[in-house]
Amino acid sequence: MTRLLLVRHAPVATTGKVLYGREKGHHLTAEARAATAALAHRLSEIDLQAIYCSPLERTVETADLVAAPHQMSPLPQANLIEVDYGEWTGQELARLYKLPEWKTVLLQPSRMRFPGGESLAEARLRGAAACESLAGRHPEGTIALVTHADIIRLVLGFYLGQPLDLLSRLTVAPTSVSVLDISKKGAVTVVAINTNGDPGTWQ
Numbered sequence: 001m002t003r004l005l006l007v008r009h010a011p012v013a014t015t016g017k018v019l020y021g022r023e024k025g026h027h028l029t030a031e032a033r034a035a036t037a038a039l040a041h042r043l044s045e046i047d048l049q050a051i052y053c054s055p056l057e058r059t060v061e062t063a064d065l066v067a068a069p070h071q072m073s074p075l076p077q078a079n080l081i082e083v084d085y086g087e088w089t090g091q092e093l094a095r096l097y098k099l100p101e102w103k104t105v106l107l108q109p110s111r112m113r114f115p116g117g118e119s120l121a122e123a124r125l126r127g128a129a130a131c132e133s134l135a136g137r138h139p140e141g142t143i144a145l146v147t148h149a150d151i152i153r154l155v156l157g158f159y160l161g162q163p164l165d166l167l168s169r170l171t172v173a174p175t176s177v178s179v180l181d182i183s184k185k186g187a188v189t190v191v192a193i194n195t196n197g198d199p200g201t202w203q
Contacts, residue, residue: 002135003142003191005043006152006178009054009062010036015174018092021085021117028061032174036065039175042197044069049138053146054080062175063146079130080147086117110164121164124154131155135182152178159188170194 010032012020020026028036048070053063055076063074088096096102104112105120113119127147134143153170156162156178162169172178172194179191179202192202 001184002138002140002182004131004135004180004182005046005048005142005144006131006155006180007039007062007066007144007146007197008149008152008172008174008176009059009146011174012058016093018090019085019088019096021089022056022082023090024057026056026058028058033061033065035175036062039177039197040066040069042199043144043177046142046199048072049141049143050075050134051144051146052077052080052134054082054148054151056082059146059148063144066144066146074146077130077134077145079126079133080145080151082148083114083120083123083150084118085114087115088117106168108165109167120150120154120167123151124158124164127151127155128158131180132182132186139184149174155180156190156193159190 010028012026013029014020043066051063051067051072051074053059053074053076055078060074060076067074109120134145149172152172153167156170157164157167159180176194177197178193181189181191195201
């Protein structure tokens with residue numbers, strides 16, 4: 001059995017204000033680094049076999065801090081990257097909220113393809129495939145995957161058997177840890193969602 005720790009990256013200066021998506025140049029704030037250091041301390045006693053991350057700066061920086069107590073280097077994985085929001089990338093959320101398409105994002109995300117970008121259905125399958133592929137590299141033990149809120153929510157919903165249109169019912173906070181167990185035969189158990197990383201809550 002492989003245990004996957006799905007870690008959302010720490011905040012950047014525009015978290016909650018801008019849909020920065022795959023845009024480069026967004027780095028962790030000093031406060032975010034402190035929060036990640038606290039998370040890294042909570043996870044320091046876990047015997048991690050590997051730490052994988054999305055290749056974007058904010059996830060790499062989060063993963064570096066999580067990896068430090070283990071004296072490991074995170075391994076960037078393209079399939080853990082953020083949803084491709086296409087033409088919406090870099091736009092202020094206050095502006096996007098006014099678009100008629102935002103209602104589709106909230107109420108019928110299964111029908112949403114971002115203009116010039118990816119559909120949420122595609123991103124969900126990509127995220128689940130990444131989890132299963134990386135679990136296959138480590139058929140026993142625990143690995144951490146540092147990625148993005150929407151990817152984690154999509155993956156959790158997939159393994160819960162939740163219809164994609166109920167995506168908004170899941171919340172994944174910055175530096176939170178959600179936990180999946182994947183057996184050698186491919187059976188998946190959702191062990192924890194949106195925890196603060198204290199292993200005592202899911203071990």
